Amino acid sequence: xxxxxxxxxxxxxxxxxxxxxxxxxxxxxxxxxxxxxxxxxxxxxxxxxxxxxxxxxxxxxxxxxxxxxxxxxxxxxxxxxxxxxxxxxxxxxxxxxxxxxxxxxxxxxxxxx
Amino acid sequence: xxxxxxxxxxxxxxxxxxxxxxxxxxxxxxxxxxxxxxxxxxxxxxxxxxxxxxxxxxxxxxxxxxxxxxxxxxxxxxxxxxxxxxxxxxxxxxxxxxxxxxxxxxxxxxxxx
Numbered sequence: 001x002x003x004x005x006x007x008x009x010x011x012x013x014x015x016x017x018x019x020x021x022x023x024x025x026x027x028x029x030x031x032x033x034x035x036x037x038x039x040x041x042x043x044x045x046x047x048x049x050x051x052x053x054x055x056x057x058x059x060x061x062x063x064x065x066x067x068x069x070x071x072x073x074x075x076x077x078x079x080x081x082x083x084x085x086x087x088x089x090x091x092x093x094x095x096x097x098x099x100x101x102x103x104x105x106x107x108x109x110x111x112x113x
Numbered sequence: 114x115x116x117x118x119x120x121x122x123x124x125x126x127x128x129x130x131x132x133x134x135x136x137x138x139x140x141x142x143x144x145x146x147x148x149x150x151x152x153x154x155x156x157x158x159x160x161x162x163x164x165x166x167x168x169x170x171x172x173x174x175x176x177x178x179x180x181x182x183x184x185x186x187x188x189x190x191x192x193x194x195x196x197x198x199x200x201x202x203x204x205x206x207x208x209x210x211x212x213x214x215x216x217x218x219x220x221x222x223x224x225x226x
Contacts, residue, residue: 033214045213045214048213092158101163102214104158
C-alpha cells in the first residue's frame, strides 16, 4: 500500500458526461501529480499541484481541469467525455515539489461508452 | 523534448534465470534522474529502482540492478534470480527537474516456471 488513495476505482459513464476523480496523497506529501495511462498513448503526465497551487502542466486537454484543496486532496475533473478518454488515471504524491520519488495510487479506471 | 525508448515490447524468462530490460533516453541536460517502475496485473505502479545521473555507481536493490551508461544514454535493468512475482509490465522513466516523469512504452515481462 503506497498510502495514496484514489476513488473511485472504476467508473463507467457516457459520452458527453462529466466526472470527478479524487486523490488523497500520503500523509505529509504536498505535491500531487496526475497521469493518464492509455493503450495508444502510454503513460502521460497531465498536471502537478504543490501545496494548492498549479506547478506544472503536461498534455492535459482543455476539457480537463484539476485542483488541490487546503487539506491537500486533489480532484481531476473530466468533462465532455469522449470514447478516447477511456483510460487508467493515476494520482501520485511526493513530499516536495522537486522530489524524485513519487508514490502512486492504484488508479481509477474510466470507461466512456 | 525528453524521450524514453524501450525497444523490447515483450520478454520472457524462466524462473531463477537473469533477464535484462533495455531503456534509452534523450536529453541535453547533465543532471537528471532515471527510474524503473513495475506494474503488475493489480495495476499498481511500484518503484523498483532509482538512479541519479551525477552518481557513477550503478544502483542496486536486492535482485534488481541497473547498468547506467551516461554517455550512451542507456539505462538497463537486470533482474537476477527471476521469480514468478516479477511478472509485470516494466516502465523506464526519466525526469530532469524532479517534477513530472516521462515514461517509456513499457516492456511486458513474463516469468515462467
